[in-house]
Amino acid sequence: MSLAPSQHFGISLPITTEFRLVADRFAEQCPFAEKAAQIRRNTLAVCAVNAYLELLEIPSAIAQGDSWNPLMRMMSDAADLVLPELGALSCRAVEPDASTCYVPPEDWHDRIGYIAVALDEEAQEAELIGFATDVAETMQVSLSRFGPIETLVDEVHRLQAAQVSSADGQAEDGQTDRGMAGLRATLTRLGQWVDGAISASWQAADTLVNPADVSFAFRSAAELAEPQVTRDISRAKLVDLGIQLGQSVRVALVVHVMQMETDNRSNIVLQVRPLGDSPYLPEGLMLYVLDEQDETFMTATSRDIDNYIQLRLSGQVNEVFGVKVTFGEATFKEQFMI
């Protein structure tokens, strides 16, 4: 499509006097012209998104964000808007004729999603161009990656529903694993794998995926250069995400563990690989690593040209992390202990 998404899927709202006064006041607190301009634009973008949510009566808490905090907006490129209980949106200002949206690295993680906001101050108009849940650690994100602004509405409702079912789950079994959306996670001990134990649902990786795909793909250049790995092992599990958008989605979650000689650390590579006829993953499949508090620690999202996606992490013995795979409505989740 050659048309900018804004021409069909955005929404234009006025930049009011109040927005401008607040933006000017915030910017004036910064003596560095470039940073002051950034603060001003961030404030206008946050105000515009907030005004949209106000129209739809979606609760927001503008003053709770870093963008409203005098110290934090100086110490980061803050354009966050807090939705109570749900998380924070990132409201990124762009020029009216832009084709990409700048997302600063400090906004790459822990966001509900990103809204590109074209500011046309002459016309006193802010256009919410579109919404994206993930920018895959990219600074210049093509606006074609942003969906219609209605997808923001959908995401808010999806999160609200997950919040409710998570609260239900807590009421039932007293667990506090929020973000679980009602799914109970099992704990898999990676140390036992290395010791030779295999749990029922996990099998040697080369029985599920092509051995050639597995062998050296896991080693980063640094790890190959330093032969300090004592033991390493790959395991895979079939993850059936059911029928999504008319296609049956079955993938392999591959976990590769490398125990280091020198300390108690293990390096872990997580991959999601397709298991159907297509050598490619469906677009928009997401792999998450969650920390002990079930907060998103890292994410990767598949494009339609990816034959796998992966994340790397390392940790000490007995550290706990979660892995989540989502596609469409379907979610798979498992807890691991290193």
Place this chain on the structure above:
Amino acid sequence: MGSFPAQHTVLQHMNTPPDNPDGQASQTGKLPEALFRLVQETCAEPPGSARRQRGLTKIIRGLNGQLWHTYDPYYADALQQTWIYFCRNLCEAATADRAYDPQVAKLTTWLNAYLKRRLQDFQIAEIRHRQTTVSNMVRGKDGEGYLDRIDTIAAAPDIPPLLEHVRAWAEADEDGSLRAMHITNHPTVTAQLLILKRLPPETSWKALAEEFGISIGTLSSFYQRKCQPRLRAFGQSQGYL
């Protein structure tokens, strides 16, 4: 509202048939009928539902550029109030006496009437404001600027105490915790170092990534998850709220 200008009266299209609530747009094909159906579908959904919210979004998008427009400095304010009025009263009368009725007026007519009343309110408020505060007015270069500009006194160009305060706190690191936190396998890249580097005028992430040989993603993730909570806590303890 006796002085309300008569060129676009509310009652002009009182008898517009319900299948064509927006005669103005009929020049552009099927939009009016589509818009009418959209209003019906939207209002059939419960308030606060995703479908209601999507519908309101679509209608606002469809009305973009079709409402009364002026170059009043407070036009944007009046327009925002109009959108709020639209969302609150299209289906149910939340703030108005009656909800929108397609049998009575076109959508644009209904909204323009409200928009013009708000513009008038602002005009009246401005006239009153001028009469009482003429001595405080400073006109902008372009002749705009209807607001008091007592804040135009130039700000001192020196570093505000806030940033000096952050620097002193990070450099002192009294309990040593900022120095103790570092990026995995990079003991020299500490929270203290990153906070000082990101103090405005800050070093770019790209430059930092090159300097330390660490990816931007790893650096920014550490900054976001380890450094920012400490900065927030410091700000709070110092009353920067």
